[in-house]
Amino acid sequence: GEDVEQSLFLSVREGDSSVINCTYTDSSSTYLYWYKQEPGAGLQLLTYIFSNMDMKQDQRLTVLLNKKDKHLSLRIADTQTGDSAIYFCADSRNYGGATNKLIFGTGTLLAVQP
Amino acid sequence: DTEVTQTPKHLVMGMTNKKSLKCEQHMGHRAMYWYKQKAKKPPELMFVYSYEKLSINESVPSRFSPECPNSSLLNLHLHALQPEDSALYLCASSQEGGGGYTFGSGTRLTVV
Numbered sequence: 001g002e003d004v005e006q007s008l009f010l011s012v013r014e015g016d017s018s019v020i021n022c023t024y025t026d027s028s029s030t031y032l033y034w035y036k037q038e039p040g041a042g043l044q045l046l047t048y049i050f051s052n053m054d055m056k057q058d059q060r061l062t063v064l065l066n067k068k069d070k071h072l073s074l075r076i077a078d079t080q081t082g083d084s085a086i087y088f089c090a091d092s093r094n095y096g097g098a099t100n101k102l103i104f105g106t107g108t109l110l111a112v113q114p
Numbered sequence: 115d116t117e118v119t120q121t122p123k124h125l126v127m128g129m130t131n132k133k134s135l136k137c138e139q140h141m142g143h144r145a146m147y148w149y150k151q152k153a154k155k156p157p158e159l160m161f162v163y164s165y166e167k168l169s170i171n172e173s174v175p176s177r178f179s180p181e182c183p184n185s186s187l188l189n190l191h192l193h194a195l196q197p198e199d200s201a202l203y204l205c206a207s208s209q210e211g212g213g214g215y216t217f218g219s220g221t222r223l224t225v226v
Contacts, residue, residue, distance in 0.1 A: 033215070042120075042204055042219040043157070088156055092215075099145065099164040102206070102215050104156035 004105035006089060011111045018076040020108045022089035025070060029091035032065060033102070034074045037086045046074070046087075076110075084112045120205050120218035127195065128226055135190040135221045137205030146188040147215070148180060149204040157204055163188050195225045 003025040012018045024032070033048040049056045049063045049072075056063045062075040072089055086107045095101040118139045127133050137146065145164035149157035161180045162169040168180060177199075179191045188205060202222055208215040 035217075040222075042202075043206075043217040045214045045216065048214055090215075095162055095169055097165070097167070099162055099167070099169055100208070101147070101159050101162055102208075103159075107154075107156050 004089060004091060004103055006087075006105040006108045008106065009109045009111070011113060012079050013113050014079060014081055016079055018074075018079045018083070018110055018112075020074045020076075020087050020089075020110065022072040022074075022105050023070055024072065024089070024091050024105075026091060026093055026103075027067075027070065029093060031092045032063075032072050033090040033092070034061075034063065035088045035090060035104075037088065037107075039085075043088070079110075079112050081112045081114055084110055086110070118205055118207055118216050118218035120203075120221050122221060123219065124222045124224075126224045126226060127192065129195060129197075131195075132191070132193045134192065135203055135205075135223075137188045137190070137218060138186055139207040139216070140186060141207060141216065143207035143209055143216070144185060145208045146182070147206040147208070148188065148190050149206065149217075151202045151204055151220075153201075161188075161190075192223075195223075197225050200224045 005023045030051050034046045035043040047058050060077045064073045086109050088107045089105040090102045092100045121136045148160040151157040160174045163182045177194050181189045202220045204220045205218045206215045
């Protein structure tokens with residue numbers, strides 16, 4: 001993705017925590033998102049955070065945002081084999097006038113070992 | 115209804131065919147999008163329809179043409195495609211101003 005970078009691969013054991021990292025360059029981003037994509041499927045919105053927040057927790061998911069460093073992370077507690085998928089971070093940018101567009105990171109493949 | 119519905123789920127077409135992909139949402143979202151996703155790559159924006167105005171990614175070839183019959187539908191017309199256009203085509207909608215973008219399950223397109 002343009003200017004949104006992620007590490008390509010993460011392997012964890014079932015029950016461990018997973019941390020997926022993302023860096024972005026556009027300081028005007030207002031919302032940042034995490035999407036999950038299973039093989040052959042569409043994109044599932046997991047969570048999102050407004051840019052004036054630094055943390056958001058939703059059940060097993062914790063999002064941390066360091067706006068100064070333009071760094072976003074997704075922590076999955078008690079990772080399960082069903083969490084195996086590609087995870088994309090994304091930021092919403094202005095596309096002209098009142099129109100916004102979503103720019104995706106390169107994606108991180110999470111492999112959960114039983 | 116919190117879904118974006120895309121049809122068909124799979125499509126195989128020849129390079130001389132004309133086909134259409136359909137996308138529908140009933141969430142009252144005023145912005146709709148088409149994205150193209152190649153294998154192992156992130157989705158790339160093709161078109162945005164927002165505030166009754168169509169915005170086009172300039173890198174998208176003219177053999178793809180969007181149509182918005184009403185605020186709930188955004189179709190994608192395909193004509194004279196090339197094998198490299200084979201990909202997963204994803205439709206999405208959003209509330210303008212932020213919040214979540216909801217994606218459909220996609221159309222897997224194969225051009226032969």
